[in-house]
Amino acid sequence: MRQVTLLNIYEHPITQKYVKRSGMAHAISVADNALQLAEELKVHPDLAAKAAFLHDIGHYTWYQDGEWDFTSYKENDIHAIKGAERAHKLLIRLGEDPKHAKEIALAVLLHTDSYLPAGTLFRSDLQKVVALADEMDEEPPGDHHYRLISEKKARRKITELDKKIDHTLTLSLQSKHA
Numbered sequence: 001m002r003q004v005t006l007l008n009i010y011e012h013p014i015t016q017k018y019v020k021r022s023g024m025a026h027a028i029s030v031a032d033n034a035l036q037l038a039e040e041l042k043v044h045p046d047l048a049a050k051a052a053f054l055h056d057i058g059h060y061t062w063y064q065d066g067e068w069d070f071t072s073y074k075e076n077d078i079h080a081i082k083g084a085e086r087a088h089k090l091l092i093r094l095g096e097d098p099k100h101a102k103e104i105a106l107a108v109l110l111h112t113d114s115y116l117p118a119g120t121l122f123r124s125d126l127q128k129v130v131a132l133a134d135e136m137d138e139e140p141p142g143d144h145h146y147r148l149i150s151e152k153k154a155r156r157k158i159t160e161l162d163k164k165i166d167h168t169l170t171l172s173l174q175s176k177h178a
């Protein structure tokens with residue numbers, strides 16, 4: 001039903017390189033949270049899960065002498081901007097609907113306001129779902145990025161999420177035609 005599944009995204013070398021850098025376990029947990037929140041807020045489950053899974057794909061490694069350099073990170077980080085672009089390019093390459101790719105990229109761009117000048121950010125429901133799903137999985141001081149997951153477990157969880165998305169989409173399609 002969907003042109004691109006989470007498993008397609010997971011298996012791509014770009015995802016393996018960049019999502020692993022910021023934490024595969026975190027990305028999968030956030031996708032899981034987003035899927036649950038999407039149901040509550042009536043947001044498109046596929047877009048929510050994909051944006052949540054890819055939300056940190058723009059991270060750079062902020063290491064200084066083997067330690068994460070928070071000062072440099074706070075001053076120079078633009079991971080949401082880089083991530084939005086990277087996620088968009090990847091999705092288009094995989095054959096994602098361009099409208100969906102744009103919505104997912106925007107949700108990645110706005111999942112945090114840490115890089116923006118102070119002010120109020122008005123988020124759409126999809127963007128709220130992704131930001132909230134991320135906050136739910138955060139462990140100070142950034143430990144969520146270091147949680148590990150085996151390849152086997154990651155694949156199993158991703159496949160389960162794909163099944164949940166397909167199931168929700170089938171149900172909403174059936175209720176439209178009922």
Ligand SMILES: [Fe+2]
Nearest residue numbers: 026055056134
């Ligand atoms: Fe995150």
